[in-house]
Amino acid sequence: MLEIARYEAERRLSGSVIIAVGLAAFAALFIAITPEIIGEVDYEAMLEDLPPAFSSAFGLESFDSLAGILAGEFYTLGWILLMGLYMAYSAGSTIAGDVERDRMDMLLSNPVSRSSVVLEKYLSLFVPIVVVNVVVGAVIYVGAQVVDDPIPLFDVVAVHALSVPYLLCCAAIGLLASAAMEREGSAQRASMGVIFSLYMIEALVTETDFGWLGVVSPSRYFDTNDILVHGTYDLVGAVILLEASALLLVASLLVFQRRDI
């Protein structure tokens, strides 16, 4: 049981550590420069001059605290975009990559079902999610204390915990592309394209009359500003993301079961 997941997880470990170290360095840099930003620039005035759609597109909501800048910049860029794209990219290679390189033949010559292959490969994507969240979460929490602008532990845990459903959903989009498409590269590009487009839709329409369009976007259900600045947690959003992930996973299973490899 779960041998496939364990093997795949092992192969993801080194890549996950590299991403974690990179994002941790990025986080440390952010924390190091924010005291200056907060002290020297009058962002309140600047924000008032910007169109609301613009400032919300880039998550510029509150720039008078470390938590606000992290939520608006670091987490928007690092998590919602970068990590979302990375998960879609990683998931995009799972099935299509094995099929393309004839490894799926070898794997399916074992007494394993196609659904367990899809499910366990998906499970292995928890490795980057957990490693990156734990490492970067720790760096953020400790870093904030070092620069003397502490963020409550509960908030740091909440923002990282609530990012898990979001990242799972991005991964599930990649998984479906990977189960359906012939080539690893196309599955990766397609799923990254979808994630980016969905992000842009939500980012651009949110303050306009077309706000309803954003309901299809995973990023609508994970708002870092709400968590870090206002201390509100969108649990319903998290459930919606988990449901969407489950639906995409089931769709991937069905597609792959019917497919010739």
Next chain:
Amino acid sequence: MPVIDAAGLSKYYGDTRGIEDLSLSVERGEVFGFLGPNGAGKTTAIRTLLGFQSPTAGSATVLGNDIADERAMVEARRNIGYLPSDPGLDGTVTGERLLEYYGSLRGEERRGELLELFSPPLERPIGEYSRGNKQMLAIVLAFMHDPELVFMDEPTSGLDPIKQERFDEFVRTERENGVTFFMSSHILSEVQKICDRVGIIRNGQLVELENIETLRSRGGKSVHLRVAEAVPPSAFDIDGVANLTVGSGEDPPRRDGTDSAEATAFSFTFTGRYNALIEHLTDFDVLDFTIEDAPLDEVFRRFYDGSAGPEPDDGTDGEESSEDVVDRGVS
């Protein structure tokens, strides 16, 4: 009950034919050779029988399980080995790790024993393996769970002659123990060495089912010979010689204008005893002599024209690589 039983099995990829109306059965303990030129549909047949792709029409059972029934096939694979011609192995892990992984999925009771016969460098990443080492690792993977039935697609491609011989010997021993083999090949001598019965596939269709003795007598060798001096064609009008062609075996004219030595070249298919041919050759001054497997296409042309099965109409048989046959079939 047959170990493999296919009835009217067809697989099309859109308009492209993979296999068409394939019906055959393979009994327990049999080594069944599936012989045909490249592109004839051998790999498609194996991959369809393993359930990797669903048939367009027809049906088949493997070890009594319907190939279209995924759940049944998952169980059946506990007793099935699969050795593809170019195995897709994860290059980033070591051979050791991959064996451990597959062992955990399929069982590994014979792993140690197999590694004594076939010895890939387990501690190295598979990405650094030579073609032959990869094939050896794939052989261990295919047999380590002690399967009852093994599908092999061009199994000895990439193996050096000594390992090939060892593999043939291994297959014979396994057959004695009741293991059934379904093996594809485009090399006549390879199936002649280890198969009991041979199905010949051409353009996706099964053209003939033969036992190996019949095939051997029909196969023959391709002989190329160059002897000194002018020799009349009648000199090689002996038993077992067919399709005789005679040409000038002379070297190109020399630059200094002197005549090059006279010689004659003969090419023919030989189905008689070697000794008779060798004895006959002692009468001549032999300059050059090669003997090799007759290319499959030639065998087909000589024995199946008009007598069985459709003829190629699209030239796909041209893919048959006579180079391979020469390389590997020299006896």
